[in-house]
Every structure is written in C-alpha cells, then in structure tokens.
Amino acid sequence: MRVVETVADFRRACGAARRPLGLVPTMGGLHAGHLALVKRSKAECATTAATIFVNPAQFGPKEDFNTYPRNLWTDLDMFESEGVDLVFTPPVEEVYPTAFDTWVNVGKVSSRLEGEARPGHFRGVATVVTKLLAIARPDRAYFGQKDAQQCLVIKQLNDDLALGAVVVIVPTVREPDGLALSSRNVNLRPDERRAAPVLYRALCLAQKMQREGTNDAEAICRAMREEVGKERLAQVDYVSISDAATLEDLERVDRPALALLAVRIGKTRLIDNIAL
Numbered sequence: 001m002r003v004v005e006t007v008a009d010f011r012r013a014c015g016a017a018r019r020p021l022g023l024v025p026t027m028g029g030l031h032a033g034h035l036a037l038v039k040r041s042k043a044e045c046a047t048t049a050a051t052i053f054v055n056p057a058q059f060g061p062k063e064d065f066n067t068y069p070r071n072l073w074t075d076l077d078m079f080e081s082e083g084v085d086l087v088f089t090p091p092v093e094e095v096y097p098t099a100f101d102t103w104v105n106v107g108k109v110s111s112r113l114e115g116e117a118r119p120g121h122f123r124g125v126a127t128v129v130t131k132l133l134a135i136a137r138p139d140r141a142y143f144g145q146k147d148a149q150q151c152l153v154i155k156q157l158n159d160d161l162a163l164g165a166v167v168v169i170v171p172t173v174r175e176p177d178g179l180a181l182s183s184r185n186v187n188l189r190p191d192e193r194r195a196a197p198v199l200y201r202a203l204c205l206a207q208k209m210q211r212e213g214t215n216d217a218e219a220i221c222r223a224m225r226e227e228v229g230k231e232r233l234a235q236v237d238y239v240s241i242s243d244a245a246t247l248e249d250l251e252r253v254d255r256p257a258l259a260l261l262a263v264r265i266g267k268t269r270l271i272d273n274i275a276l
C-alpha cells in the first residue's frame with residue numbers, strides 16, 4: 001500500500017493506476033462501515049484509493065473538529081489489511097493553501113435538515129469532495145447511506161460539474177443492537193452507548209407504521225419523536241419524512257421516501273435514516 005501526502009503525488013499515482021479506479025474518501029476514525037466501502041470498491045475496481053483527511057471546512061466553529069477521532073496509524077493498518085492500494089493523507093495546507101478561495105455550494109438538496117442544522121457543513125463537504133474527485137479522477141466513488149443527504153449532495157455536484165465518477169452508495173453497517181456505525185460512536189459514554197440504539201428503534205417504528213398503512217408523515221414523525229423521548233439521555237434535533245431523491249419534506253408517503261433523524265446523546269450528535 002502506497003501512502004502519499006501531496007496533491008501532485010496523489011494525482012500522479014491515480015493517473016498511473018490500473019482502471020477502473022475506485023475512490024473511498026474518509027475522515028479516518030475507521031470502522032466496519034468504511035471497510036464495507038473498501039470491500040465494494042475492491043469487488044468492482046482494479047485499483048482502490050482511499051483518502052484520510054479531517055476536513056476543517058465542514059465543521060462549524062462550535063463543532064467537534066478538534067476532538068474528531070484521529071488514529072492515522074491504526075487507520076492505515078486497517079486499510080492495508082483490506083488491500084487498499086493507495087492512501088492520500090494530506091496536511092490541511094495541501095488541500096487549503098493560503099491562497100485557496102473557491103467554494104462549491106450545492107443548491108436545494110443541501111438546504112434542509114443537516115444543511116439547516118449545520119450551516120456551512122455541505123459547502124465544506126462539497127468543496128473537499130469536488131477537489132478529491134478532480135485530483136483522483138476515479139471511475140467510481142464510494143459513500144455510505146448513513147449520511148443520506150451527503151450522498152445526494154455528492155451525486156448532485158458530480159452530475160452538475162461533470163466530474164465523471166459513478167457515485168456508489170453502500171448500505172449502512174449497524175451494530176447488533178441497530179446503532180449505525182459512526183466514527184463519533186467512540187465518544188459515547190457507556191450509558192450513552194446503551195441509549196444510542198433509540199435512533200434505530202424510532203426508524204424501525206416509522207417503517208412499521210408505513211408498512212402497516214400509515215401514510216401521514218406528521219403522524220409518523222410524532223411517533224418517532226415519542227419513541228426517542230422515551231430515552232432519558234436522548235434529545236431530538238430533527239425528525240423528517242422526506243422525498244428519497246430530493247429530500248423535500250413530504251406530507252404523505254406516496255413515493256419513495258426516507259425517514260431521517262438527528263439526535264443528541266449527551267454531547268454527541270448522531271444521524272441515521274431508513275428507506276420507506
């Protein structure tokens with residue numbers, strides 16, 4: 001496995017790679033969810049490149065940039081055991097040199113939910129992902145369904161800016177109790193960790209209600225809020241039933257939809273979603 005730190009080396013290594021080339025962008029703090037992206041890339045591509053970069057531009061001033069899990073050596077070992085061919089681990093100045101002054105703003109699909117709760121977040125995500133796709137020029141790029149809105153934002157920028165990658169969305173990997181794997185789960189104290197599966201319980205309830213014939217989105221959202229409310233340590237940030245393709249708020253579940261929620265457990269903010 002080759003590890004490179006500069007844009008020039010990463011571009012050169014990707015340019016010389018056997019095609020198809022798969023790209024797995026990450027912020028490190030690796031877990032089985034990231035490894036599922038790598039496994040899918042390995043199954044579909046001749047070369048798999050990954051990136052590890054905690055992107056300061058996608059964190060708000062009061063968010064957890066400084067405490068975001070950073071375990072570079074463990075992460076590199078994990079990528080190596082999975083058979084990743086190339087890893088880009090740039091320092092911040094390599095991605096955002098002093099003169100950097102171009103930002104990618106994706107429209108409607110980035111405006112609600114996480115876009116509302118975390119102003120500037122998707123501008124940061126869209127900018128760094130555009131830059132990584134522009135440097136690597138992969139045939140396929142892999143992202144996890146847990147960050148459903150991020151997936152739609154990335155599909156939109158990839159199409160609009162004609163970056164030419166196939167954006168592949170990989171199903172969420174869960175713990176046995178339903179908690180979606182997330183780098184932030186390591187920040188949960190033991191009692192918070194026990195409380196955290198409440199997100200998945202609320203999503204399963206939404207799915208059950210809809211399967212049993214409830215199409216009223218507000219009724220489903222109310223039931224989800226009540227379910228989360230049963231957990232003393234959990235505080236709802238938002239719950240939503242949204243169109244699966246546009247993330248517009250739905251009144252009735254009369255087309256492919258997602259139930260989405262963001263919940264604070266202590267100081268940790270978790271998001272998750274399920275298809276309806």
Ligand code: PAF
Nearest residue numbers: 025026027055125128147
């Ligand atoms: O999902 C993530 O880990 C990040 O948002 C991404 C896509 C690597 C961009 O920094």
